[in-house]
Amino acid sequence: MAKMREPGSETPTSNCEEEKIFVSIRVRPLNDRERWRRDASEWECISGNTIRYKNGPTDGYTFDRVYGEKSSTQQVYEQGIKEIVLSVVSGINCSVFAYGQTSSGKTYTMKGITEYAIDDIYDYIEKQHGRDYIMKFSAMEIYNEAVKDLLTANSPPLRLLDDPEKGTIVERLTEETLTERSHLQELLSTCAAHRTTEETAMNETSSRSHQILRLTVESNPTDYVGTTRSGTLIASVNFVDLAGSERASQALSAGTRLREGSHINRSLLTLGTVIRKLSKERNGHIPYRDSKLTRILQNSLGGNARTAIICTISPARSQVEQSKNTLLFAATAKQVTTNAKVNVVMSDKVLVQQLQKELARMENELKGFSSNSAILKERELLIEQMEQKIKELTEQRDLFQSRVENLLQTNTQVETPRHRRRTSSVSNLTAKLLQHQENMEDDFLLDGSPPTFAGPDPCHGWEEISREAGSEDSIREVQCVDTSLHALKQSGGNTPMIQVTHVVTKSSSRNEHKGLDHVAELNSQDFLKQTVQDTEKTNEPCHVEDLSEYPNESPYISCKPMLAAYATPMSPAAQIIKVDWEPASLHHAKRLQQKVMSYSSPSWLGKFDQEFASPSRFAGLQQTPTRVEQEYSDCLDYLPEEPYKSPMQVTTRKSSRKYSQIGETNAPVPVESDGDSDGEDTASVLNFAVRMNEKSRSKLSKKNSNDQLVHGKSYVVNKRLSKIKGMGFYECAGAMTPSRFERQQKDIVELWHACNVPLVHRSYFFLLIKGELADTVYLDVELRRLSFLQHTFSTGADITGQGLDVTPNSSLKALNRERKMLSKQVHKKFSYKERLQLYQKWGIDLNTKHRSIQLAYLLWTNTELNHARESATLVARLVGLIDSGDDSKKSFGFGFGFGFLARRKSSTVKPDNWKENMTTVG
Numbered sequence: 037m038a039k040m041r042e043p044g045s046e047t048p049t050s051n052c053e054e055e056k057i058f059v060s061i062r063v064r065p066l067n068d069r070e071r072w073r074r075d076a077s078e079w080e081c082i083s084g085n086t087i088r089y090k091n092g093p094t095d096g097y098t099f100d101r102v103y104g105e106k107s108s109t110q111q112v113y114e115q116g117i118k119e120i121v122l123s124v125v126s127g128i129n130c131s132v133f134a135y136g137q138t139s140s141g142k143t144y145t146m147k148g149i150t151e152y153a154i155d156d157i158y159d160y161i162e163k164q165h166g167r168d169y170i171m172k173f174s175a176m177e178i179y180n181e182a183v184k185d186l187l188t189a190n191s192p193p194l195r196l197l198d199d200p201e202k203g204t205i206v207e208r209l210t211e212e213t214l215t216e217r218s219h220l221q222e223l224l225s226t227c228a229a230h231r232t233t234e235e236t237a238m239n240e241t242s243s244r245s246h247q248i249l250r251l252t253v254e255s256n257p258t259d260y261v262g263t264t265r266s267g268t269l270i271a272s273v274n275f276v277d278l279a280g281s282e283r284a285s286q287a288l289s290a291g292t293r294l295r296e297g298s299h300i301n302r303s304l305l306t307l308g309t310v311i312r313k314l315s316k317e318r319n320g321h322i323p324y325r326d327s328k329l330t331r332i333l334q335n336s337l338g339g340n341a342r343t344a345i346i347c348t349i350s351p352a353r354s355q356v357e358q359s360k361n362t363l364l365f366a367a368t369a370k371q372v373t374t375n376a377k378v379n380v381v382m383s384d385k386v387l388v389q390q391l392q393k394e395l396a397r398m399e400n401e402l403k404g405f406s407s408n409s410a411i412l413k414e415r416e417l418l419i420e421q422m423e424q425k426i427k428e429l430t431e432q433r434d435l436f437q438s439r440v441e442n443l444l445q446t447n448t449q450v451e452t453p454r455h456r457r458r459t460s461s462v463s464n465l466t467a468k469l470l471q472h473q474e475n476m477e478d479d480f481l482l483d484g485s486p487p488t489f490a491g492p493d494p495c496h497g498w499e500e501i502s503r504e505a506g507s508e509d510s511i512r513e514v515q516c517v518d519t520s521l522h523a524l525k526q527s528g529g530n531t532p533m534i535q536v537t538h539v540v541t542k543s544s545s546r547n548e549h550k551g552l553d554h555v556a557e558l559n560s561q562d563f564l565k566q567t568v569q570d571t572e573k574t575n576e577p578c579h580v581e582d583l584s585e586y587p588n589e590s591p592y593i594s595c596k597p598m599l600a601a602y603a604t605p606m607s608p609a610a611q612i613i614k615v616d617w618e619p620a621s622l623h624h625a626k627r628l629q630q631k632v633m634s635y636s637s638p639s640w641l642g643k644f645d646q647e648f649a650s651p652s653r654f655a656g657l658q659q660t661p662t663r664v665e666q667e668y669s670d671c672l673d674y675l676p677e678e679p680y681k682s683p684m685q686v687t688t689r690k691s692s693r694k695y696s697q698i699g700e701t702n703a704p705v706p707v708e709s710d711g712d713s714d715g716e717d718t719a720s721v722l723n724f725a726v727r728m729n730e731k732s733r734s735k736l737s738k739k740n741s742n743d744q745l746v747h748g749k750s751y752v753v754n755k756r757l758s759k760i761k762g763m764g765f766y767e768c769a770g771a772m773t774p775s776r777f778e779r780q781q782k783d784i785v786e787l788w789h790a791c792n793v794p795l796v797h798r799s800y801f802f803l804l805i806k807g808e809l810a811d812t813v814y815l816d817v818e819l820r821r822l823s824f825l826q827h828t829f830s831t832g833a834d835i836t837g838q839g840l841d842v843t844p845n846s847s848l849k850a851l852n853r854e855r856k857m858l859s860k861q862v863h864k865k866f867s868y869k870e871r872l873q874l875y876q877k878w879g880i881d882l883n884t885k886h887r888s889i890q891l892a893y894l895l896w897t898n899t900e901l902n903h904a905r906e907s908a909t910l911v912a913r914l915v916g917l918i919d920s921g922d923d924s925k926k927s928f929g930f931g932f933g934f935g936f937l938a939r940r941k942s943s944t945v946k947p948d949n950w951k952e953n954m955t956t957v958g
């Protein structure tokens with residue numbers, strides 16, 4: 037038996053509680069007619085819950101409660117019924133049935149039960165605080181399977197409706213809201229008056245219908261404690277007085293009685309069936325809908341309700357069979373289980389009310405707190421002051437902003453014609469470049485060949501344009517050459533070799549112009565020889581400056597060596613000669629540049645030039661100009677006044693200079709030609725270098741080493757510098773200064789180009805270098821490695837014959853494959869958003885087709901720009917290396933560099949090692 041819950045103490049989540057129907061038996065006393073018949077009382081209650089037929093088995097029938105003839109209705113109510121009925125105030129549905137044959141005392145008992153229950157409910161509600169109760173009363177009868185409203189006279193039959201939430205409801209059933217107890221008494225009287233009854237032979241009233249009185253109790257909380265909220269509890273208690281349970285055959289006679297009996301029994305038979313089925317298996321089909329009675333009382337018979345059934349019997353011997361049937365029904369009903377739960381309804385209205393009350397409470401608390409808090413007042417004051425300050429600052433900012441805008445506008449208006457022309461030319465060039473690339477890139481991914489950019493290097497163009505646009509300086513750098521053997525003479529012949537460099541000055545001396553013209557007139561084949569002879573003859577006045585007086589200035593950085601390819605390999609004491617010039621005109625600069633560019637690289641490098649970034653295409657000088665090339669040639673007229681410098685050609689010549697600086701003295705001298713004109717160029721220059729080297733050594737042996745011109749001394753031919761003496765080159769540049777670091781890095785980049793080093797390796801190396809002193813070892817090792825590699829390539833030695841399958845051509849092919857893959861990976865590895873950002877960052881027009889290819893091209897050519905590291909990072913990501921992690925990158929760079937060095941020193945360079953290394957980096 038479920039215990040009654042304390043209203044208001046329940047949680048919003050309802051807990052179901054299973055319990056059996058509470059079944060009690062009440063035996064009424066013999067009535068006058070039975071006594072007149074001398075009918076004997078055949079039933080006795082042998083205990084509080086067992087009744088026994090006096091002439092039957094001694095065991096008797098056991099129920100929850102049994103009440104004898106002398107029991108009172110109050111007893112029946114108090115012992116079990118009351119506890120169930122009062123559940124309604126806790127939000128639990130409940131029902132009390134009276135079942136029994138006609139005149140067994142059902143109405144008598146239910147009348148008393150109802151009155152006691154209502155009294156108790158009223159008593160309970162009146163004692164409660166903190167909740168508002170609303171009670172509503174409705175009454176109906178089911179007669180001949182018609183539902184009638186007992187609160188309405190001559191009620192028409194009412195329809196039953198199915199409600200998804202409430203279950204079966206009776207349409208238009210009167211529901212009176214109760215005010216006070218007397219009100220309910222009046223309503224009960226009304227119901228009794230409207231119920232279908234008949235007069236019996238004993239001048240008594242016999243009920244012919246099933247009566248259902250329903251009291252609905254709704255309770256709402258009126259106060260709140262903290263944030264706990266409880267909803268509305270709604271439950272109903274049904275007082276059901278059934279019609280006589282005797283069989284129709286006994287009650288009916290004919291006509292109306294027959295129909296009435298069948299209807300009565302339809303509901304009663306269905307009730308019996310439902311109870312019987314519920315007592316056996318609740319999960320099967322329960323025919324609630326077979327009768328109005330069971331349909332209306334569905335919840336009370338096996339659902340969400342607590343139920344009590346009072347079975348009334350007559351003690352008379354003549355009614356034993358009916359009494360036994362009643363007890364049988366009672367025994368079956370005793371097996372039925374119901375699931376009662378608390379019915380909580382949290383309506384929006386109630387919820388809003390609760391929240392409003394809670395809000396009001398919190399506001400009151402806040403007001404009280406604010407009014408009493410001095411701290412809050414201070415902060416409010418502070419906030420006001422800060423807001424005022426912000427306002428003032430905002431006004432000042434706007435004022436300054438407008439001034440800046442005015443200034444900018446003024447500057448724009450005074451823009452020089454030259455600047456306008458340059459800007460215009462930049463725009464034109466950009467448009468043409470992009471348009472051209474759009475056409476050329478179509479074929480790139482199709483045939484797998486590297487992009488044949490007929491136009492200028494887009495990377496270079498952007499850099500130059502950017503530099504030009506950002507500088508109004510009249511100083512121009514011009515690539516030029518000077519053998520300056522004068523310097524050699526002044527050095528006392530100790531210099532083992534001579535390097536040819538270029539330099540930039542603002543000088544306007546006539547002699548310089550001569551020198552420039554002179555150099556510019558030289559052809560590529562005889563350039564160095566002629567220059568040396570001329571210099572010795574004319575003995576042009578040049579100041580020889582010792583770099584030791586400029587210990588912080590690296591000659592390599594300041595003079596940008598260009599034709600160093602002609603230095604003797606493996607010489608540890610390269611001389612740096614710096615010649616400052618300013619061209620007499622742009623014409624001279626261009627001519628000189630053409631000459632410089634006409635120097636051919638080895639065949640395999642030349643091929644690369646033609647295919648990738650040939651400046652000759654840009655300048656349209658060496659080949660028959662195509663339509664596109666002609667366009668670019670036209671563009672030259674609008675170019676900034678700076679000669680085009682090919683990264684590739686600079687690389688070709690510079691790389692050997694580095695080789696000479698760091699190489700080993702006993703290394704072979706590369707004098708062999710590969711047979712083609714490019715090779716002849718190289719051989720010629722190298723022969724020259726060898727000759728000069730030998731000359732220097734001869735002088736050195738005769739003069740026994742002048743202390744001012746020891747190995748490592750560097751000289752600068754510079755009209756602006758005074759003569760200085762002192763520290764040697766290696767002493768000067770031995771420390772890892774930023775300038776040296778930068779120079780070495782650039783040299784490595786150039787050698788990478790020259791040796792077709794895979795992009796993967798380049799990326800790794802760039803990512804390895806952090807700009808720290810510890811990077812020196814990486815740079816040195818890489819330089820040595822590349823120098824050796826380049827030397828091997830340039831000598832044209834039959835490396836394949838030695839088992840090495842890494843050749844210039846093979847590495848170039850591998851490099852091209854990489855580049856092709858790089859272009860494809862741009863789309864795969866970079867998101868759309870990333871690509872857009874990269875296009876903008878690298879100056880690629882978003883409207884251009886094949887933007888990704890352009891981006892890839894810029895990435896693999898931009899190792900000479902300031903974005904080298906970023907470029908390397910992007911490349912590494914594109915080729916899938918970035919995911920390998922820092923450790924592997926470090927170990928790769930370190931292991932690769934030192935591993936190779938170790939093999940060389942121990943003379944254990946094996947073809948397989950080479951192959952392995954190159955394969956690894958590729």
Ligand SMILES: Nc1ncnc2c1ncn2[C@@H]1O[C@H](COP(=O)(O)OP(=O)(O)OP(=O)(O)O)[C@@H](O)[C@H]1O
Nearest residue numbers: 064065137138139140141142143144242243279280
């Ligand atoms: N426990 C009782 N003590 C004294 N009188 C009783 C008791 N029970 C019933 N009576 C009387 O018996 C008569 C019939 O009772 P009641 O009308 O309640 O029977 P009923 O089962 O409702 O019959 P019906 O089904 O025909 O309406 C009534 O006069 C009633 O006063």
